[in-house]
Amino acid sequence: MVSVTSEDAASGGDHADLGDIQRQHWQSTYRANPAMYGETPSTPAIQAAQIFGAVGARTILELGAGHGRDALHFARAGFTVHATDFSEVGLRQLRERADGEAVEGLTTGIIDVRAPLPLPAASYDAVYAHMLLCMALSSEEICALVREIHRVLRPGGILFYTVRHTGDAHYGTGIDHGDDIFEQGGFAVHFFSRAFVDALAEGWDLRRIDDFEEGALPRRLWSVVQTRR
């Protein structure tokens, strides 16, 4: 049997290999730690729900929803939510919880954001992605994903995303995969520079960038809000 390790990916593999290894890692992590991010919504989700509600958004596409702490918050708040991730284990935990609470307006779908989004153009009022763009994605894949998000948003639609940035304590530590991707404890993270955030906002209206922290490290992140022209 041939097994591929993260170290192999670092020394000779490409980002596709790393992404596949990461998918297996997320699957086993969620299997071992159900609801690992807790039962309550994240701070960005609470802010995003307020922002989406204030502009009359009704439909939300969530990318990298995991076990759905935030998707559940949006659905409970009355939004129609399509929660997606490349981990079916995480999404199964989300569906079990949603069914247990009889939450309405929530669907799930397996989507790997390294490929074009399998969704129609101009079909969502808002896209939400908490700590998804900063996963093991190359800069090229992230740029392509933001173009895809632009395509699936309605004109005037909002993208709310969060990313770990170059001020994070883990930036520059662990296994260096290149392209500002560093791996610690099996989790590979693409740390964002401010210049990269600005580049991703070209052709959009950049509304706000806020600093925040999450978790014990703490992880240091930006939340970014930009609207489709």
Ligand SMILES: C[S@@+](CC[C@H](N)C(=O)[O-])C[C@H]1O[C@@H](n2cnc3c(N)ncnc32)[C@H](O)[C@@H]1O
């Ligand atoms: C840091 S976790 C955040 C989960 C969730 N947003 C939250 O905050 O509770 C990142 C999530 O992105 C997912 N993910 C990583 N790479 C992905 C990819 N290429 N396509 C889709 N999901 C991906 C992982 O499975 C994981 O659920």
